[in-house]
Amino acid sequence: MAPVIHWNGRHQFPYGCLQLYFYGTFPFYLYAAAIANLPVKAIFATQNILRQYSLTSGRILHILSTRKSYNQSISKIIRIHGEKMLVLSIGKKRELMMFLRMLVMTVWVVGIVTILPSCGTSPGYNYTISGTVNGMIGSGLVLQNNGGDDRAITANGAFTFNTALNNGTAYSVTVKTQPTNPSQTCAVLNGSGSMNGSPVSNVVVSCVMNSNPVTVDTLGKYAYVSTINTSAIASYTIGASGALTGITGVTAGTRPNPVTIISIGDPATQYAYVSNMGNETTLGTISVYTIQSDGVLSPGTTVDVGRYPSAVTVDPAGKFAYVANMGSNSISAFKINQTTGALTDGTTANTENAPTSVTIDPLGKFAYAANMGSNSISVYTIDSTTGALSLSTVTPSVAAGTTPVSVTIYADSAKVAKFAYVANMGSGSISVYTIDSTTGALTPGAAVAAGTSPMSVTIDTTGQFAYASNMRSSNISVYTIDSTTGALTAGTAAPTGTTSPNPVKIISIGTPATQYAYVSSVVNSTTPGIIFVYLINSDGSLTNIQMEQPFLTGISLSTVTIDPIGPFAYVTNTSNGVVQAYQIGADGHLIAVP
Structure with missing residues (x-):
């Protein structure tokens, strides 16, 4: 009987381990050389079959030789005693023999391939x-x-x-x-x-997206832009016309997110918070600043968070700060010192996979995290004293669509949260939930279709309409909101040319009020970025009234920032951090500020 050779280089695939045994009638040294070449080709020829038929542990496949070349593909699938069996053609080793400078001959080989759940722990596997x-x-x-x-x-x-x-x-x-x-x-x-x-x-x-928009302080006097490429924060004063004048900037951490600003006390002192994503080898941090009377940022004590934190979210009362740590599957929570603005008493709450954002309800009772990696929403109650998050005892997690990236909350006139809407980038849909006003628990409703890769949902100032920016289908989905059930009814989507739209920003102007929507483009492969201005009609539909190109170069723009005090609008060229300012006219049109 010919010697039995067990190839020690078993190959492990996600669906099982291929273990090969061969029998040969030729000299052992030649046989060993053949085995060194054969299994790799056999394995890769078998991959698709294994995946297709989901072969499991214990099923045995026979490799039967013929006089055909061993490079021939799998010849057929047959059943023996209810088990799927594989027939491979292995025969002439012409190329191998030529490589060994030996005579061309027909080699008969019979072998067995066993499918195992694992290749084990032996060296060499x-x-x-x-x-x-x-x-x-x-x-x-x-x-x-x-x-x-x-x-x-x-x-x-x-x-x-x-x-x-x-x-x-x-x-x-x-x-x-x-x-x-x-x-x-x-x-x-x-x-x-x-x-x-x-x-x-x-x-x-x-x-996640890198689109750091302009942040305007609570008094409408100063503006700030963080820049990922330079790990810095540019600071500006806002003139009467909306024009920006640069003042002393500061250094932030690595890969800073957008600036978050709050106002505390009477007389008020403003504080700015910037989470820094860090990199593969470092944890994220939050940089803390006091906004001085001239708008310059004065650095405070930086705190550590998890890996790749989101932008800072502050509760409505300005007492607590949160970041979702996408790389650590957690949320970092802090108390905000009401005298100094410092972040203290940090706690951590677990999430599911890859949380991308934290959303707080308008009364500061509940928090929601969109878990991109597990297609779910984590639900928390907020401790009113410490700000610590506790998973809901009713619905700690609810299913969303594929790749959820943001949560938007609909609240009534008393700021009681009623509905939640989740943009599911992977499945091109909006998940709809009702919110229990006592527990914060989410009850799923009927999801609705959006375009391709929706990134956010924006609710208009009247609470009647919702808009989703679809980055891959280059349009804005339009919905009417049922104020009783929260259900969304789709209207006619508004096109954004060949561009990928950022989140929708809305302003209400005049008495009686007229609403306008502003959408900047993230990327355009042929022309510089564009700002689309829309009139929001009485039925919620969007009518394009202006297309503004703020820069001659630079194909990606940040999300539009609206300063209602002006009213002014700002957009950043993401390639170089340059900001363009606009006045917003009574008819909603943008008027560029030199």
């Missing part, structure tokens, strides 16, 4: 590293493992690194190149460890 990407809209994302094995990502969904690792080998998945057009930050979850007898398939890469 290798395993793949795989995961999923979600939230990516830009292009150019490149992942690495252990500083190499570059893996270019072209779309959301599953990915696998090309190089498998031996058991016991350390792995570290990082982002080599972040997406651009539009600019995004992607965080890696579950990205490091050591191979331990099975493939790694739980790496999650979640991406």
Whole structure:
């Protein structure tokens, strides 16, 4: 009987381990050389079949030889005793024999392939590293493992690194190149460890937008813009015409988010908070500043948070501050010192996978986190003394659509939260929930279709209409809100040309009031960014009344910021941080300020 060779390089795939045994009639040394070449091709030829038929542990596949070339594809699938069996053609080793400079001959080989749940822990076994990407809209994302094995990502969904690792080998998945057009930050979850007898398939890469808009202080006197590329905050005074004049700026942390401003006390003192996303090797932080009488930011004590925090959310009373840590699956909560503005008594609440934002209801009783990586919404109650978050005992988590990225709350005239709307970027839908005013619990209603990749929901000033910006379908979905049930009824979507729209911003002008909507474009592959101005009609539909191009260069714009005191509007060229100011006319049109 010919010697039995067990190929020690078993190959582990997410759906099982291929273990190969071969029998041969030729000399052992030649046989071993053949085995060194054969299994790899056999394995990769078998991948799709295994995935297609979901073969499980204990099923045995027979590889039967013929006189055909071993490179021939799988010949057929047959059933034996109710089990799916695989027939492969393996035969002439012409190329191998030529490589060995030996005579061409027909080699008869009979082997057995066993499907195991795992390749075990023996040295020499290798395993793949795989995961999923979600939230990516830009292009150019490149992942690495252990500083190499570059893996270019072209779309959301599953990915696998090309190089498998031996058991016991350390792995570290990082982002080599972040997406651009539009600019995004992607965080890696579950990205490091050591191979331990099975493939790694739980790496999650979640991406969020980098669009730092202008923030205007509560008095309408000063404006601030954080810049990711320079890790700095630019500061301006606002003139009577809305024009901005630069004043001394400050340094922030790495990859700063937009500025959040609150006013405390009487006479009021203003404070600014900026969360800094950090990078693959550092935790995020929150920079704290006091706004001096001349608008200059005076740095306070920086606090640590988790990895890749969202922008700071402050409760309506200005007592507590929160960030969602996308890279740590948590929310950091702090008390705001009412005398100094300092952040103290930090606590942490767990979320599900990749939380992208925290939303607080208007009365400051409940908090909601959109978990991009687990397609869910986490629900919390807020301790009125400490600000700490406790998962709801009624609905700690509710299902959303695919890749939820933001939560918007509808409240009545008494500021009681009634409904919640979630933009699901992956499934192109808006999830609808009713909110229990006592517990904050969410009860799902009927989700509605949006366009492709909705990023946010904006409710108009009357509470009658809702608008969703769809980045991949280049339009704005329009809905009428049922004030009793919260249900959304779709109207006619408003196009935004070939651009990808930012969130909708709305202002109400005059008596009786007329509403106008402003939407800037994130990316346009052929022309500079555009601001679309719409009249909101009595039925909620949008009529485009102006298309404004603020910059001759720069294809991506930040979300429009509206200063109702002016009224003024501001937009940033995200490529260089330059800000363009506008006056808002009585008819809603934008008038550029030199």
